[in-house]
Amino acid sequence: MKKIEAIIRTSKFEEVKEALSQMRIRFLSYSEVKGIGLEKAQGQVYRGTAYDADYIQRTKIEIIVAEEQVESTMDCIMKAAYTGEIGDGKVFVIPIENLHRIRNKAEGAAAL
Amino acid sequence: MKKIEAIIRTSKFEEVKEALSQMRIRFLSYSEVKGIGLEKAQGQVYRGTAYDADYIQRTKIEIIVAEEQVESTMDCIMKAAYTGEIGDGKVFVIPIENLHRIRNKAEGAAAL
């Protein structure tokens, strides 16, 4: 089992969710993170002084998948989150050593 | 050392925290995540149209523990977070390669 983490544009989240559910991945967790990278935040002006927020609001998705689904899940996310412009984000894979479902104590792949 | 991550019901967090502190685990970090899974969010109605939020608010706990505590910590979380109904969540283990305490630069298990 692996955990796939993706940091994507918040505005692309719905598409990614939709694409994942098309490939029958119906479990995931996500949260808000702030990102610093190449993409610059939009300029703001307050009482005569211009400034930028120095981060961009991003969505981080975490999905635990079985070994054999890693490749296809990453591809799916990469396609759905793609715009081609700076700021599309990253996807990466983290090893998972063990997994339990709390409800019925199922372990490992069976708990997915 | 391992990092245990658990995605649990927000309403069970206090019990889990209590249970962990009973077994003398007094360090942890937690945050809010949104979960998509089998459990459905409660229906809402707004101005005549019914709909559901398509996610459920969850709490994600992260605890770094020494190798020998992994098992007992997971058990503890699983017991305290259990209701038996769909939506109880998952617990999983991620390898940690190195750990430092910032305050005194202690490294590895000593930094726990």
Next chain:
Amino acid sequence: MKKIEAIIRTSKFEEVKEALSQMRIRFLSYSEVKGIGLEKAQGQVYRGTAYDADYIQRTKIEIIVAEEQVESTMDCIMKAAYTGEIGDGKVFVIPIENLHRIRNKAEGAAAL
């Protein structure tokens, strides 16, 4: 490649960011977490009853770096986040098995 995660004082974030950008690390993601540890939250009083919030607001930084930068990045964070008082937080390293940049599908270290 590794993912470095650091849980630091929220009030030290700007310094850490600055220090990282000095050493040319310009990519990172961060989010808010709540921490439970040795440090106690400040006391509050509401309508005659004293109490403490039982957590402290912390910032979690996540940076993916190439193998050779792990050491220097951790040092940098540890220096910038340091106050010497209880509650400075932790830094740790998680293995990453694969990384993609969504924008151009670059893989591995090339995607950093």
Next chain:
Amino acid sequence: MSQELFTINNLWMMIATILVFVMHLGFASLEAGLTRSKNTVNILFKNSIIPAMGILSYAFIGFNIMYPGESFTGHFFGIGGLGLDLPKAGNTAEYSGGYTYWTDFIFQAMFAATAATIVSGAVAERIKLSSFLIFSMIYVGFCYPIVGMWKWGGGFLDTLSTSFYDFAGSSIVHSVGGWAALAGVILLGPRIGKYVKGKVKPIPGHSMPLATLGVFLLWFGWFGFNGGSVLSADPGTVSLVFVTTSIAGAAGAIGAFACSYALFKTNDLTMVLNGILAGLVGITAGADQMGTVDALLIGLIAGILVVLSVVLLDRLKLDDPVGAISVHLICGIWGTLAVGIFGNLASWTQLSSQLIGIGVIGAFSFISSFSIFFIIKKTIGLRVDTKEETEGLDMAEHGMHAYPDIKAAHDQLATL
């Protein structure tokens, strides 16, 4: 009376009506501010429906019970008809000198619903919506006007040898609401998580700006509540009432500030806010009978009382999220007593009339409200279940959040 003077008097009474109306917004804001965001829609819903129900039921029956006419002078109960019916000369100075029949009704109607609104805050975050609405309907439609009739409608408290005195309703409005709040709190029990293993766990309100807004709007409205109770625009009396009311409110703030700082070494905004209201409730019974120093003392003591009462109620495990019992019941009683102690009317005989009034009104209000709540509890139930309470009444009773963008910030941004 000249048509001019009648027109002025009536104009002031109409403006006072509008000011009392705003108090409903004040209550809504204050109660929403001092409770959690998961119950905010519920509070707002109650405070939007209650004035509506209050006005309609008072038009249908309440006004006729409260002012049944001269034939019921000295009585306990009377009824003058059903619905509103403009009497002959109801729009002229003959009706009263100070106001028309319509103004009379609408001014009183705005008062009526406040009794239920007071209860709303005390029972917040756990009472069932339907149960609360049924209670309010009965209490505002019948109990409040019955008590009101005893004094303002010429009933037996008015015809005591030394007439019971309650200028604008420290007892007749505020305590009547406060007693019902107490009954509700007793029968409901505390919110989950308020008293854990014998310890008080504070449950802070979710928005201090809303709470502050509420208190200032209430103070604003109080100029109409007390000032309008002069029942004319008489320059000397109304302006004196403005002064005593403002001084008492100000002194209440200072009293609560000093007391809570002395006790807890903290500058607790919610106590200062409660202190302002305490001072205002305290002066209400005698606003036209006090000098400035009297008003100062009454307000100061009220501000201290409210802090002590909040702490005491918590000791007694009576969970009142907004401090309604402390403000309206305790300081309502204090204000009523104060008429016998300070100002023009101060005397032992007056004090004993005040005690009689407090006792009779208290007994009736508490027993009737307790009974209504009790019957509701035994039939359709009074309290939401644990799951609903934990999740919040907004979802359980209304299927909506007060701040959906914040509860679901991501969702909103992502979808749209």
Next chain:
Amino acid sequence: MSQELFTINNLWMMIATILVFVMHLGFASLEAGLTRSKNTVNILFKNSIIPAMGILSYAFIGFNIMYPGESFTGHFFGIGGLGLDLPKAGNTAEYSGGYTYWTDFIFQAMFAATAATIVSGAVAERIKLSSFLIFSMIYVGFCYPIVGMWKWGGGFLDTLSTSFYDFAGSSIVHSVGGWAALAGVILLGPRIGKYVKGKVKPIPGHSMPLATLGVFLLWFGWFGFNGGSVLSADPGTVSLVFVTTSIAGAAGAIGAFACSYALFKTNDLTMVLNGILAGLVGITAGADQMGTVDALLIGLIAGILVVLSVVLLDRLKLDDPVGAISVHLICGIWGTLAVGIFGNLASWTQLSSQLIGIGVIGAFSFISSFSIFFIIKKTIGLRVDTKEETEGLDMAEHGMHAYPDIKAAHDQLATL
């Protein structure tokens, strides 16, 4: 008329002016509350600029178009000059008996801007700021006063054999705004994400406390809106208007509550809030001609209508975030009709005059607003682009957030 009576009348009209002024704050709060936090600065900006522009343009030209003078009696259009110019005796009882020239202007000026404010809510979350401001300037400066002149300025609707009756502007103010709201909504199209694959996706407003505050402030202001339309402090009439207005607002709340509960088994706060406004709009045309039971029925029906209309508009994919069309157009028409059905004036001939008025006002308002919006659309464009809409107008048009601490909680805490 005695100087005293003149002074009283004028005083009431000035106070009514202040109350109508507050309605702009009411609209700002309500509209901000019922839309998303990413568009809040934009709503607030519009609702801050519109009253300002409205007062100035009404001073420059609107007032002169709306009240062009007696030489235009029975006409469709007239103009009495430019700017404000105190007539001889403009500050004495000779001017009108109820108010001075200055009071006359400022009371009317506060009314004028409401027409644009009504539109603001319906087109929220997607219209370009500059386009909206241009539209408002033209609509408030010309279209609104032209319609107003037809009746209140002595124009042809006033001189019909049975005069068209619209006491305080169910049609002349509310429908005029409502028609323009409809035109704007049609030309703009729905917000992104509102109707997806043929299904309605609710987009909840971001703050129920703000929405509730807005509605109560509007009700508060309505005492001036309707009460001031008596144009004097006449005790009987103004107090009757207070009673009918309050009863209709209350009944609107109950009607909307019952209807939305019956249909959707939910206690929807936003519907109750719209219901209150529906009742208030409904009574506006005949507030001085109705009895209490009439007011009750008019309000109740308005409350039901508004719920049905909200649902119907969603079926028709007309996306009105705050329910402005349902409240102001639908209930404005209903209220205007009701004058021919209920109360003192009820008769077939009155009803037909009302229908004529509704038709003529509707045709002119809709066509003119549609044309203005259409020309703007074809020239500088009406709608922000998709990216701006998704990100929110606050960033796109103003480069700022309504709640920066919350949007960027970390940043704030960390930096400072």
Next chain:
Amino acid sequence: MSQELFTINNLWMMIATILVFVMHLGFASLEAGLTRSKNTVNILFKNSIIPAMGILSYAFIGFNIMYPGESFTGHFFGIGGLGLDLPKAGNTAEYSGGYTYWTDFIFQAMFAATAATIVSGAVAERIKLSSFLIFSMIYVGFCYPIVGMWKWGGGFLDTLSTSFYDFAGSSIVHSVGGWAALAGVILLGPRIGKYVKGKVKPIPGHSMPLATLGVFLLWFGWFGFNGGSVLSADPGTVSLVFVTTSIAGAAGAIGAFACSYALFKTNDLTMVLNGILAGLVGITAGADQMGTVDALLIGLIAGILVVLSVVLLDRLKLDDPVGAISVHLICGIWGTLAVGIFGNLASWTQLSSQLIGIGVIGAFSFISSFSIFFIIKKTIGLRVDTKEETEGLDMAEHGMHAYPDIKAAHDQLATL
């Protein structure tokens, strides 16, 4: 004067009192909205205590200093007693024709506290609570009434050969507050993080709805502030004041909008809000002496001035979170000057009297406030320490959060 006219006049003055009272809520909202959520409880606390302290200290001493009686005509200082004492005939037309003694006091008392409230915003987010309260007590209790006495109490500015003119207090209220704000800002220094390495770093206020609410409530209250300063209900004058006040406020909005758009290509809501207040402050000195075009120009220029001043102060590293100095000091001076330039009184001699007044009031206000702040700074200290400021005054001074649910969303949901 007839009893009727006296009653009407007094009624208007009482209503004006209520309106001025609401301005405290306006200031509280505006200041809370334009600062960060970590300091919101602190702002609200100050703005709740100040009116309370202000009313009480004004009753005890301020009123007697400001209106010491005729024996001090032309003087710099006088004192008429201690506390309030109803003079013979104090409740009749003999007292003044426009109001009773009580009305006189309470109207003036509501004014008094505004001076301190103005300071509150400028020194927000870093001043120690206790230090601020001590300052306010002294400033409102002594400095403000001393200045007020110079003109309104018949002092030397009133008896200049060409009397200094300040109708409702552009200088006497607003500048007096503004000068103290400036002194406080200088002695405190900027908030941490505002000026970093020579660059201005904006610190956006946390709630634009609160800020907007505040400004509209202030405008609402200004009808009483300026309209009440007529000191009677005289139809012509009061209604003219309503018109000039509204036009100036509206023009201020447009001026600030245009100026900030021209300079920064942005639609900055906070500038428009400041612009409204700028226009209102600007017209205050001459609201009864201006025509509509004068009012327009005064407002427009004030709106432009406030934007330039906000930017300039930032250049000078004078950190005023809410723009109080720009609004109240700069536009207060501008408004006072404008009396010599526009309207009925325009003349070189008037202008020089205005300059004298501005100079004397400025010197006294600045020096006295600077001295008080300076002594406090050297004794108990003026500013919280760095840790407290970073963490926020709400925790440091009050041990509570303004929005605990949001700061601690999880905690709340989980526990209960």
